[in-house]
Amino acid sequence: xxxxxxxxxxxxxxxxxxxxxxxxxxxxxxxxxxxxxxxxxxxxxxxxxxxxxxxxxxxxxxxxxxxxxxxxxxxxxxxxxxxxxxxxxxxxxxxxxxxxxxxxxxxxxxxxxxxxxxxxxxxxxxxxxxxxxxxxxxxxxxxxxxxxxxxxxxxxxxxxxxxxxxxxxxxxxxxxxxxxxxxxxxxxxxxxxxxxxxxxxxxxxxxxxx
Numbered sequence: 001x002x003x004x005x006x007x008x009x010x011x012x013x014x015x016x017x018x019x020x021x022x023x024x025x026x027x028x029x030x031x032x033x034x035x036x037x038x039x040x041x042x043x044x045x046x047x048x049x050x051x052x053x054x055x056x057x058x059x060x061x062x063x064x065x066x067x068x069x070x071x072x073x074x075x076x077x078x079x080x081x082x083x084x085x086x087x088x089x090x091x092x093x094x095x096x097x098x099x100x101x102x103x104x105x106x107x108x109x110x111x112x113x114x115x116x117x118x119x120x121x122x123x124x125x126x127x128x129x130x131x132x133x134x135x136x137x138x139x140x141x142x143x144x145x146x147x148x149x150x151x152x153x154x155x156x157x158x159x160x161x162x163x164x165x166x167x168x169x170x171x172x173x174x175x176x177x178x179x180x181x182x183x184x185x186x187x188x189x190x191x192x193x194x195x196x197x198x199x200x201x202x203x204x205x206x207x208x209x210x
Contacts, residue, residue: 006175015169117159120145
């Protein structure tokens with residue numbers, strides 16, 4: 001992912017706060033020799049304090065041999081994306097039809113070293129930590145090896161603990177455009193009101209003020 005200086009996260013807190021509100025992404029795993037990469041949609045829980053990502057997948061998932069051969073993976077999370085029409089981006093002294101259309105988006109890529117979890121007690125602990133993230137209000141039984149209701153299901157999954165070794169973050173929201181153009185884009189997003197337009201406009205205005 002190309003990250004221009006004007007699109008880069010201002011500091012670690014910017015991407016961490018954004019990621020805290022996002023817990024679904026694409027896990028990219030290097031393929032076995034002669035095979036393309038695996039890309040696995042994944043609900044995950046990011047533990048900023050421990051610098052790790054928690055997840056689990058079904059035991060029959062075909063990516064396990066590739067993960068065992070190469071634990072170096074990438075978790076990609078993208079959201080708040082919108083299409084920006086060319087006229088919105090036109091320079092102040094140029095005709096509207098000369099504007100170049102583009103995409104706005106926020107993206108965080110976590111490079112990680114994967115560790116597979118097969119011990120039943122450790123899997124139960126991993127699942128309970130995920131439940132604590134996704135259901136902080138409770139409402140579900142805790143997982144425990146050998147105990148109902150989830151104990152007998154533990155053998156059907158493998159856990160994933162991903163140690164974060166690197167981060168690339170990008171917030172592509174007209175960072176290099178003149179203020180007049182940014183104002184026009186913000187007005188266009190407010191007027192269009194399509195899905196994610198409000199979030200994109202908020203990013204544009206927030207980053208303009210920092």
